[in-house]
Amino acid sequence: MKKLVLTMLSIAGMMLFTALPAKACTSYYVGKDCTKDGTTMYGRTEDISSRKDKVYKVIQAKHVGKNAVYKDESGATEFQAPIKVDTTYRYTICRDNEGDEDGYFGEFGTNSKGVTMSATTSASAARSIRQYDPYVKNTGITEENLTDYILCQASTAREGVEILADVMDTIGAGEGNGLFIADKNEVWYFEMLLGHNYCAIKMPSNKAAVIPNCLVIGDVDLSDKENVIASPNLVKVAKNNGFYVPAQDGKGDINVKLSYTGKGYSAGNADRIRGGQYLLNGQDNTAIYTDDYQDIFINVKNVTVEKLYELAGYRYENMNFGRDISRVIGVKSSAECHIFQIDSSMPAELATVQWVCMGNADMSTFVPFYGALLTDVSRAYKMEAHNYNSRAAYWIFRNVGFLCEDGDNRTAYGKGVKQFYTAYMTKMEELQKNVNAQMLNVYKNDKANLEYYATKLGIAIGDETMDFAKALYADIQTCKADGTTYEVSSLSADDITYDLSMVAAPAKKAESITVTKPDTQIKKVAAPARVKVRAKALKGKKAKVNLKKVAQASGYEIMYSTNMNFTKKATKKVSTTKITKTIRKLKKKKTYYIKARAYKLDGKTKVYGKWSLIKKVVIKK
Incomplete structure (x- = not known):
């Protein structure tokens, strides 16, 4: 090298x-x-x-x-x-x-x-x-x-x-x-x-x-x-x-x-x-x-x-x-x-x-x-990958472009992608103002950890945005298979998390940092981070859902529906010891939308994190 x-x-x-x-x-x-x-x-x-x-x-x-x-x-x-x-x-x-x-x-x-x-x-x-x-x-x-x-x-x-x-x-x-x-x-x-x-x-x-x-x-x-x-x-x-x-x-x-x-x-x-x-x-x-x-x-x-x-x-x-x-x-x-x-x-x-x-x-x-x-x-941003690599940031973001840039694809898929990313940029610029205030607070009260917070926050928002790109790519692939036009229904700018709550406090001096959000009050127990989800269809009208562990989570909820707006839904509880769940008795030839969230306990009260990005599975047989 x-x-x-x-x-x-x-x-x-x-x-x-x-x-x-x-x-x-x-x-x-x-x-x-x-x-x-x-x-x-x-x-x-x-x-x-x-x-x-x-x-x-x-x-x-x-x-x-x-x-x-x-x-x-x-x-x-x-x-x-x-x-x-x-x-x-x-x-x-x-x-x-x-x-x-x-x-x-x-x-x-x-x-x-x-x-x-x-x-x-x-x-x-x-x-x-x-x-x-x-x-x-x-x-x-x-x-x-x-x-x-x-x-x-x-x-x-x-x-x-x-x-x-x-x-x-x-x-x-x-x-x-x-x-x-x-x-x-x-x-x-x-x-x-x-x-x-x-x-x-x-x-x-x-x-x-x-x-x-x-x-x-x-x-x-x-x-x-x-x-x-x-x-x-x-x-x-x-x-x-x-x-x-x-x-x-x-x-x-x-x-x-x-x-x-x-x-x-x-x-x-x-x-x-x-x-x-x-x-x-x-x-x-x-x-x-x-x-x-x-x-x-x-x-x-x-x-x-x-x-x-x-x-x-x-x-x-x-x-x-x-x-x-x-x-x-x-x-x-x-x-x-x-x-x-x-x-x-x-x-x-x-x-x-x-x-x-x-x-x-x-x-x-x-x-x-x-x-x-x-x-x-993040590892994905610095990954050296001269040829296509699904783990490299360049190729993760570029994948969507390959599907949307030319000819009829700009109408069939690109319009929906542009709609989502435009909403994303509007939301991110607004959230950046709050993050600037939070980071200035760190600068004034805990300057020794300023690089720590900036680095961890950069990794977190980079990874989160890559997850959005992966979800867009998966949705478009489904639309291509179905012959349908892509509309951003399963993703929303409201799903964005961008503030210092994404960053675990350093081992020392954690008590000196006060993290504030623009429209919410501080809870006694901070909400857990957004959980990452993978899902795939199995034979026998089943779907397997894998969750990535979230630090200090007390448990998880999985929600699934045949409607992307989850107007009709079912939920499954998942423990912290076994975070893979198989959903059974699904209907053949149906598309299911799946999301999950983690929660912590504040006494007997559950404090929920944000819902994950939505995953889709098609039950074929």
Whole structure:
């Protein structure tokens, strides 16, 4: 197994391979003055392949000492550059699995200092001008290394920008890219223009932008050191070689986009800008197709996480282009999508919620994590599975997309899936507010256990959301077999559990944490966790139901019915010693819906947990 190793400069060089960047991604940004809750949001879709397994994992901190050098130990490039810290920072990363031969390709992540990155939307300068400052192949920094190299050592967003700028000044870039680097206070957009030329701008709080695979930075004032960081020769290279275009506002030093691309946007890129802008502000910007169009920023109001979820999967359903569309945003080739939601009023550890979507957001959903605090993730998220594996998070979420994305399946199955996931996102964003309050309470009263709660909560909500995806997949398979249209009747956003009650208190200092819910009072005995259920039909008109044990449960109830709304139902009691139950005397050729819940005893009173997700079995004979 390959490992990312931080080594000393004296270690031998790596094998010669060239990394292959993702070529069709779409980034998005919304400043805090443009959102409904005053948080800053940014992110990206990674569009490369519908069968490009991704893992989400934690890279632990490592003591490397002084004068250490980062090396690309994947074998994909020869890139190496100095590490500026004695001990690297822990960080989360979403990247290719280690079975891939083209390298790691870290796409997004958060480090323990609260620095976040989204890398990259591949974008290059015009081919005719690359000769004047060529890309540095093999040894230059590329998408393959960007996120790992910067997150392991950047303590602020500006420092991350400066680290990348220094690498481009001294070593160079192996390709063109656009990427975000942020912390709780500011978001920077960095464009790697040529081998040693670049420009980064601090993103405005009162604007939004949709950025496809093209350079988008327009007029810049190089004297504005607070908001612009650029290569020393940015203007000189353009002027000396005849491709310089002055700032269009008459105030700045250069228009980066028109200088380094020489024209407007291609049809595929322009379509994505137009479609994304329309979804965010309702205005159909057809001017985007003109050669001199260069201002990427727009005015929007009241944007939510749910709206960016819709954007990440958007196919221009309510637009009329009057022609075949060159490129939609929500393509089935998205391997992952992500949103960073930043609340500058929160402590750095809690300021950023990292919303992670495995697969295409059009037929998947985002799951929230406190990336700066995670010390681990669920086994399914970090499972390396180059080929299909029903236990790997990527494939669990991607399965539903395979069934729903194309042709008549979008109507027969996709409509119901989209209905459920949209309701899920609405509920999750509301619940996140309560979780933020709970985690802030932990921060103030039991900070030593903050990482513990964030990690356990992340594992719990990740696992719960995977259970929903598994249930959707099973329901659709049943509908395919029956030849029926899928409607989400057996799943509801009301089934979601998302708060610190999902986390068992640590062995010590448990009494210092008060977990509150938005609409309920604290019980003397906390409700048990939701039980997980498996069910299958047996011969002889029977069904076998297996329950997974819940900690401290006093017993369980199983409910079953031929009606998915359980208007006519029967129940079975299950003890804690034998949690497998066989239901007998069922009717032949009937579909049965089965759910279960655990309970604890508060004296003689039963305190019930939430019902499990509903399972279906068909009694054939």
